[in-house]
Amino acid sequence: MNIAVAGTGYVGLVSGVCLAQIGHRVTCVDIDPAKVELMRSGKSPIFEESLEQLMAENKERLFFTTDGAQAYRDADVVIIGVGTPEKKDGSANLAYVFQAAKEIAHAIERDCVVVVKSTVPIGTNDKVEALIRAELKHPVWVEVASNPEFLAQGTAVRDTLHANRIVLGVESERAEQVLRRMYQGFEDVPVLVTNRRSAEMIKYASNDFLALKISYINEIANLCELVGADIMDVTLGMGYDERIGNKFLRAGIGYGGSCFPKDTKALHWLSNYLDYELKTVKAAIEVNDQQKLKLLKKARKHYPGFEGLTVAVLGLAFKPGTDDLREAPSLHVVPTLVEDGANVHAWDPVAQERFQDIQDDGVTYFSSPIEALKGADLCMILTEWPEVIALTPEDFKTHMKTAIVLDGRNCYDLKQFMGTGVTYESIGRARME
Numbered sequence: 001m002n003i004a005v006a007g008t009g010y011v012g013l014v015s016g017v018c019l020a021q022i023g024h025r026v027t028c029v030d031i032d033p034a035k036v037e038l039m040r041s042g043k044s045p046i047f048e049e050s051l052e053q054l055m056a057e058n059k060e061r062l063f064f065t066t067d068g069a070q071a072y073r074d075a076d077v078v079i080i081g082v083g084t085p086e087k088k089d090g091s092a093n094l095a096y097v098f099q100a101a102k103e104i105a106h107a108i109e110r111d112c113v114v115v116v117k118s119t120v121p122i123g124t125n126d127k128v129e130a131l132i133r134a135e136l137k138h139p140v141w142v143e144v145a146s147n148p149e150f151l152a153q154g155t156a157v158r159d160t161l162h163a164n165r166i167v168l169g170v171e172s173e174r175a176e177q178v179l180r181r182m183y184q185g186f187e188d189v190p191v192l193v194t195n196r197r198s199a200e201m202i203k204y205a206s207n208d209f210l211a212l213k214i215s216y217i218n219e220i221a222n223l224c225e226l227v228g229a230d231i232m233d234v235t236l237g238m239g240y241d242e243r244i245g246n247k248f249l250r251a252g253i254g255y256g257g258s259c260f261p262k263d264t265k266a267l268h269w270l271s272n273y274l275d276y277e278l279k280t281v282k283a284a285i286e287v288n289d290q291q292k293l294k295l296l297k298k299a300r301k302h303y304p305g306f307e308g309l310t311v312a313v314l315g316l317a318f319k320p321g322t323d324d325l326r327e328a329p330s331l332h333v334v335p336t337l338v339e340d341g342a343n344v345h346a347w348d349p350v351a352q353e354r355f356q357d358i359q360d361d362g363v364t365y366f367s368s369p370i371e372a373l374k375g376a377d378l379c380m381i382l383t384e385w386p387e388v389i390a391l392t393p394e395d396f397k398t399h400m401k402t403a404i405v406l407d408g409r410n411c412y413d414l415k416q417f418m419g420t421g422v423t424y425e426s427i428g429r430a431r432m433e
């Protein structure tokens with residue numbers, strides 16, 4: 001099939017590359033000429049395992065352009081994968097989606113299905129379809145379908161090629177058949193066909209449920225600290241229950257990234273707009289906002305102020321395997337430390353450069369965790385990179401001036417720290433000295 005993709009962010013680019021991988025001819029469109037040039041040269045603008053390799057393997061049927069009209073004109077399917085960033089009030093900004101829809105309407109010259117892959121509020125697909133039909137320049141059959149994406153950063157290619165499910169939100173048999181054909185090459189992935197609004201809701205309900213699960217376990221972890229229980233044992237015990245499952249129960253300093261923070265706020269905003277308060281999601285948001293500050297609170301118990309202190313911050317990305325900083329706890333923690341007069345020694349294997357663009361003053365960047373630890377009065381672990389997990393109590397003891405380690409990701413076995421002279425505090429577990 002001939003497929004065009006509008007937007008080459010995580011969703012657009014990964015979907016485009018994976019559809020080329022199963023044999024389709026795919027043209028990816030982006031408004032940024034520099035990004036298009038980069039992708040034409042075989043480079044991915046995002047840090048994602050095996051993406052460049054697949055780009056190279058499929059270069060005969062994978063094209064990149066800034067010329068949307070050309071790409072959309074004779075496509076069987078046009079996928080909208082542009083961003084839906086958060087507006088100041090928490091609602092989703094749909095300007096890019098509608099802009100892309102308008103361009104598609106002006107360009108298409110043959111029957112096609114326009115697929116909305118971007119995460120959009122329930123009811124948006126109806127609006128996109130109305131807009132496209134109103135703006136059409138040629139008398140063609142066009143229908144909009146919702147086909148949400150469930151990929152996680154760092155595992156995006158695998159999550160797409162071996163998805164848990166493919167959700168097709170369609171309003172006609174014809175659109176369903178077109179999309180079933182597009183996904184034929186994704187063998188063994190269950191396909192669920194619903195109406196458009198249910199498909200839009202499946203995406204939000206899934207993401208918000210996962211966010212809720214994390215906030216719930218973070219609250220239980222906070223309580224574990226107060227009652228002397230151990231969150232690792234507690235989650236282990238909970239996870240044996242198949243109804244609960246053992247995934248997404250890792251306590252820490254809160255969720256970040258481009259989806260959970262935005263999608264929880266967008267659904268909460270939408271429900272408020274409809275005069276319904278989504279209390280559970282609201283609580284998940286509030287708990288997460290507090291959890292991001294948890295290490296700072298712990299640090300203030302050791303040092304009332306940070307003036308003149310050297311603080312090693314290990315990990316800046318919102319999770320390992322990505323250089324993405326969106327909504328990362330580091331964006332709250334590091335500026336607060338700097339504002340309070342600390343000298344921050346930061347380390348992250350891939351997100352350092354991006355972070356430096358945001359925060360240069362008061363931060364020195366190092367090429368290894370050990371270098372960052374040297375002379376530190378305090379260490380905060382914000383991302384569980386393998387290089388951080390590989391550190392030993394001896395490393396902290398040897399290199400830090402005062403070996404106080406505040407671990408926001410529960411990277412180590414507690415017993416390791418027993419009697420080492422390192423003060424080790426983590427989330428939902430006992431303090432070790």
Ligand code: UDX
Pocket residue numbers: 149150151152153154207210214247248249250251252253254255256257258259260318319
């Ligand atoms: C998420 C969803 O997993 C994906 O299905 C959706 O399409 C987009 O949003 P992503 O944001 O890339 O993907 O990362 P994910 O691995 O889900 O982690 C999100 C955040 O939750 C990270 O900050 C991570 O550290 C945190 N997290 C995750 C926890 O704190 N505990 C957990 O148990 C799991």
